[in-house]
């Protein structure tokens with residue numbers, strides 16, 4: 140098996156689950172962007188055949204560190220190496236846990252090589268939806284959603300669910316959202332949010348980018364698009380339900396009135412273990428759910444006026460073509476600018492909206508078109524950013 144983005148939050152949780160089942164999984168490759176120390180420690184603990192880092196400098200450092208420790212792990216660098224290990228014959232399972240658009244090419248490489256792909260990297264699917272799902276079908280890849288909501292829906296649907304939800308008696312997908320750390324905050328309070336506040340999620344511990352996305356609700360918007368592609372759903376078949384306890388991870392409603400929910404403690408090791416072992420079940424190291432400690436489950440409607448990102452994502456999905464890739468790229472620039480102190484929290488949706496307005500929607504049937512839309516949106520976002528900050 141290969142873990143793309145091994146040093147991140149999902150990558151580390153994946154290695155935790157794998158480490159509980161040494162007899163089941165053999166690690167072929169681990170990859171990271173810059174975190175060379177963490178990757179070194181992971182190589183020492185898990186002894187993969189190959190390790191990949193972003194630059195040749197970091198790779199040289201890791202090569203020396205591992206050889207000093209007596210390991211013969213091969214160390215490579217760069218994007219080509221990333222795509223190569225993702226599609227390598229020496230591994231049949233790939234965890235796609237790189238953050239953002241950077242994960243698109245390696246994740247697609249794994250899909251095109253017909254792997255079992257455990258998809259955490261939602262941005263890759265949001266950017267290239269039609270192309271991505273087409274490649275899954277064409278190359279016989281097995282796509283298992285790791286995003287907790289989508290993993291939950293996957294568990295609530297019949298095993299064979301492609302070809303439209305209504306065919307299987309499903310009337311609606313209920314996508315739960317914690318509401319983020321600022322649920323119920325006033326606009327004035329939202330204006331003053333700092334990166335530290337945005338990255339402190341009440342229920343989940345995650346990477347910084349997805350933490351900010353959870354706080355703006357863009358994460359739920361990206362997840363809505365992700366769910367449309369994964370489950371052949373139309374945006375209007377998906378209802379977002381704010382559920383602050385994060386115990387129900389999502390639900391499927393059927394025509395006979397049944398609503399099936401998947402529940403558990405908010406710990407990503409559960410969906411990761413599900414994807415790793417599917418269709419079997421393995422221990423994930425997650426504590427059993429104590430319903431008496433949970434005591435109650437609350438539900439409310441999302442507030443799209445204070446958190447417009449959800450609406451922007453719905454509009455992008457409805458516009459189709461390259462619109463979701465544009466939305467995603469604009470959001471990545473906005474979030475990075477917020478984390479660097481160049482943009483206010485409340486300006487994130489405003490910047491995304493301006494970029495989505497400015498960029499023309501094109502057909503997204505080729506990878507070139509998707510990558511071009513991504514590049515254009517980034518350029519426009521950077522240009523608009525200077526106006527927001529001046």
Ligand code: NAD
Nearest residue numbers: 144145146147148149171172237238241259260261345346
């Ligand atoms: P993270 O920031 O903690 O880790 C990202 C990983 O990707 C790191 O290993 C990093 O080295 C690597 N990476 C970053 N930029 C890269 C680049 N340009 N090239 C190659 N590698 C690069 O992120 P995370 O929270 O683990 O999230 C990873 C993905 O999983 C995201 O797409 C996120 O939306 C999704 N996801 C995360 C969670 C969660 O609980 N953390 C839940 C659902 C989905």
Ligand code: MG
Nearest residue numbers: 286287288362
């Ligand atoms: Mg999620």
